[in-house]
Amino acid sequence: MTDILRVAVIGAGRMGADHIKRLSTRIHGAEVAAVVDVDLARAQAAIAGIDGAVALASADEALNNGDVNAVLIATPGFLHEEILYKALEKDFPILCEKPLTPDAESAWKVVQAETATGHKRIQVGFMRRFDAEYAALGSVIRDRELGELLMLHHQHRNPDTPQGFTNEMLINDSVVHEFDAIRFFTGEEITSVQVRLGKATRNARTASTIPSTS
Ligand SMILES: NC(=O)c1ccc[n+]([C@@H]2O[C@H](COP(=O)([O-])OP(=O)(O)OC[C@H]3O[C@@H](n4cnc5c(N)ncnc54)[C@H](O)[C@@H]3O)[C@@H](O)[C@H]2O)c1
Incomplete structure (x- = not known):
């Protein structure tokens, strides 16, 4: 090569x-x-x-x-x-x-x-691992600069989504970054996940992206 x-x-x-x-x-x-x-x-x-x-x-x-x-x-x-x-x-x-x-x-x-x-x-x-601020936070956690890690709070905001973006894609395409970041920050595997869905806003793009409540 x-x-x-x-x-x-x-x-x-x-x-x-x-x-x-x-x-x-x-x-x-x-x-x-x-x-x-x-x-x-x-x-x-x-x-x-x-x-x-x-x-x-x-x-x-x-x-x-x-x-x-x-x-x-x-x-x-x-x-x-x-x-x-x-x-x-x-x-x-x-x-x-x-x-x-x-x-x-x-x-x-x-x-x-x-x-x-x-x-x-x-x-x-998973590019966040290479983001300077993520890397710096990773060092703070690993070196226990602020003591033991008790909890991580991640927020992922998609200000807009392309047409046809489904609830499944919200997990597989967006939250998947958090799955990676949690493993990156903690060095541990995720053992349990819960997904809770709120009501869709009236501004949601299409009815087909709103899951059935039954
Ligand atoms: N790392 C990130 O932050 C990030 C952000 C957005 C998207 N993504 C990922 O990037 C990937 C692409 O997402 P996107 O938003 O660019 O989608 P997109 O729909 O804009 O682009 C996909 C492209 O693939 C082409 N395509 C479809 N089938 C093909 C085939 N068989 N052979 C060749 N080309 C084909 C389509 O014509 C289209 O141009 C997804 O896996 C998505 O999760 C990553």
Whole structure:
């Protein structure tokens, strides 16, 4: 492998576009080699101005493109699993946007497949661990600067959500950051979770996102 990561970004939506911009303007040692989106026009728009990058409509094409040696997965969570297995087969380093997969069982299988390769290949997009203030708070907790940790209080506010954002996505796509942060701060596993739903506001986007109360 060369020193430079030639990254195939799979999914050029909100998050993919963000990663593409970062990779091509701010990250050293990594470049965008390919952008894949089922919406090829979106992939083409995403590579505008990026020398040496190609736009493709399938992840397979990108993984088999000799110019690619790393993968960034930014498709919706339920599509991650299949691409993860293919990228692991290639033994590429992978940055997979959270959630790794939408459920624990399939995520565990992916972890086992990674373990079978004999080395760490997947990083999940839990970026808060790299946020300077989170890191500083982590040190305060670990070094017991203020004594023993008694309780953590996290709040996650989504000022707005995209069309079609469901209650399940609230857990799998948003609160999942808190699940990671709790493990990061405490070094412990979460053993019990309760979800309580309040009434939806009249400003909620669609009736289909409000769960049945029966
Ligand atoms: N780390 C964070 O804070 C953060 C924030 C937002 C989203 N995310 C994660 O990023 C991922 C993408 O979210 P998003 O908001 O960018 O979604 P999005 O819907 O904006 O973008 C997804 C893109 O994937 C494309 N796509 C769909 N199926 C595909 C396929 N089979 N092959 C290739 N491309 C395909 C779509 O056309 C779309 O352009 C999700 O896993 C989400 O949870 C992470």
